[in-house]
Amino acid sequence: MVNVIFEDSFEGFLSALFYAFNNNIKNPIFLKTKKPSLFETVKVELEDDALKKIKQLLDEETIELFYDCFCFDNEKAFSDIYKSFLFYLEHKHLKDVNQDFIRNLIYYRKSVNRERHKYIGFLRFHQVDNILYARFEPKHFVLDYLGEFFKRRYQEESFVIHDVKRKKAAVYHKKHLSIEAFDKDVSVEKDTYQKLWKTFFEAVTIRERTNKKLQNQYAPKHFRKYMIEFDN
Structure with a gap:
């Protein structure tokens, strides 16, 4: 077995896969x-040639599937993508759900898409x-x-959308979007946006009739940490 270290990006992973x-x-x-x-360890740098060859070997739909699964927060997803890559090269499809690694890809994608949506x-801006x-702390990479x-x-x-868990941020300025390393501790005051959300939430919520079970179903506690309307 060999440990293959790659740059923390989808392009870096594809370079390692190739x-x-x-x-x-x-x-x-x-x-x-x-x-x-x-085990032996190799570090793979991002390679433009490798990315071009991957795109020649795979169709766009499969690359998108692999990307969604890459965003799943578990290293096992990487090996399942690799197994699926080899399977695709041989069979030209990933429709055989009898293969456990293909079933896993379906699960990974559903989990990532569920959290994205x-x-x-649930994301709240200040x-x-x-x-x-x-700011938020997602389970998967949805930034x-x-x-x-x-x-x-x-x-x-x-x-700025700040993924506190991964110390990264999506930064949009002057119509340019980029993903940057971001470990700053931003102080968020009780601003207009917070007050608006508080007012709205309290207006539509009657405390005596709050259905906590239903509330937990549609806004699980995992998502509430940075949600203004649940700020005690």
Whole structure:
């Protein structure tokens, strides 16, 4: 077995995937950072040629599937993507759900998409120095998806969406969106946006009739940490 270390990006992972394939590595262990191990370890740099070859080998739909699964927060997803990649090269499809790694891909994608859509509704922005700022701690990597979504919604604004867990942020400024390393501790005051959300939530909620079970179903506690309307 070989540990294959790659740059923390989908392009970096594809470079590592192609490296493992091109070198006929059996059961590679794909890692974003080096870990103590008895196995051989190689570090793969991002390779434009590898990315071009991957795009020649796979159709767009499969690349999108692999990307969604790459966003799943478990390193096992990387090996399942690799197994699916090898299967696709041989069979030209990923429709055989008798293969456990293909079933896993379906689960990974559903989990990631579910969280993406949840946060479209649950993400809360604050006004900080004329910039819209939102912070959250998602289970999976959904930052770039949300960045693209809110880029379309707030085209004339500047915003920062801060993934506290991964110390990254989607930064949108002057109509340019990028994913940046971001470990700053931003102080969020009780601003107009917070007051508006509080007022709205309290207006539509009758405390004596609050259905906590239903509330937990549609707004699980995992999502509430940075939601203004649940700020005690």
